[in-house]
Amino acid sequence: MERARIARQPAHLLLASEFGSATLNEKGSGEYDPSFVITKLGAKVNRIVAAGLLERLELRETSNGSSLYQGQLRDPTGLHYFSIGEYNSEMMQELAHQWTERLDDGEPLLVMMTSKTRWYQTDEGAVYTSLRPEEACVVNREVYANWLLDACEATMMRMNQFTSSLEVEPTLDAYGRAGLPTSLLAARNHYGEVDLEPFKLNLMQALDIAEGRIEAATTPPPMMSLPEGGDGDAESTSGGDQDVQAFLLQAIGHLDQGEGVTFDTLLKNAVARGFVREVAEAKLDDMLDAGTLEEPRFGWFRLAAQ
Numbered sequence: 001m002e003r004a005r006i007a008r009q010p011a012h013l014l015l016a017s018e019f020g021s022a023t024l025n026e027k028g029s030g031e032y033d034p035s036f037v038i039t040k041l042g043a044k045v046n047r048i049v050a051a052g053l054l055e056r057l058e059l060r061e062t063s064n065g066s067s068l069y070q071g072q073l074r075d076p077t078g079l080h081y082f083s084i085g086e087y088n089s090e091m092m093q094e095l096a097h098q099w100t101e102r103l104d105d106g107e108p109l110l111v112m113m114t115s116k117t118r119w120y121q122t123d124e125g126a127v128y129t130s131l132r133p134e135e136a137c138v139v140n141r142e143v144y145a146n147w148l149l150d151a152c153e154a155t156m157m158r159m160n161q162f163t164s165s166l167e168v169e170p171t172l173d174a175y176g177r178a179g180l181p182t183s184l185l186a187a188r189n190h191y192g193e194v195d196l197e198p199f200k201l202n203l204m205q206a207l208d209i210a211e212g213r214i215e216a217a218t219t220p221p222p223m224m225s226l227p228e229g230g231d232g233d234a235e236s237t238s239g240g241d242q243d244v245q246a247f248l249l250q251a252i253g254h255l256d257q258g259e260g261v262t263f264d265t266l267l268k269n270a271v272a273r274g275f276v277r278e279v280a281e282a283k284l285d286d287m288l289d290a291g292t293l294e295e296p297r298f299g300w301f302r303l304a305a306q
Contacts, residue, residue: 014045015202019080024037051151053108088132092135095136115133161180243275249287249292
């Protein structure tokens, strides 16, 4: 007996802050039922259209020996994390290879991607979301600005629905009569009180960028770097194990703005100060293992809480 054909889920436009703050997952009981991420504003998404500045893309080896590209896509509200591996189409893998080379050459890339949503929970209970791109392309500023406007409009619609739901009895029947999605009821039950102010601020930032008032949105941010001189000066480094560790600790302490410091930023600064890239990379792993550093997000490092 043939299984029923699963309908392709529509792709929703979501800003990074809404998707990244989601911790609710829903999956049907059937083997082939799709899995959904439900956001704080009640968006129930299996696929999304995301866009932004391609901030990082690296080829890494997985524990089973296969290769996987892992990257970050930044929009005005935050970061989308995504991965492209052997499970993706050859076209997506080739795009990832091309983009890696272009990023290495310093080319800024605005990317739009239609992706499946992923949700996973660590053994410690932390929940993370990520994307698995199905289709993607480099876009120009006009296309990106139009996407921002459409994504903001969709976000505002969900915010209005959320505000309306506060006056409705939290039952399926009441939501149905009010024309509100049942996923919003699930979101309210899971997240409890939700502060809309951060979403309003994100919308204003995104609209500013869409209207061209913030140039930095579509150009790569300046590379974070340490001031010349001091403990990390290239002239005073010998490349020894303790020198590398001291430099990395100083760099993270100086550059961390609250989210940690990216892998690329640390290694580029280390190389600029005369250290061997491979030695610095190995030392980062050592300090993670020793508990000196934490990795709150993949590829971001910060000093461990004392």
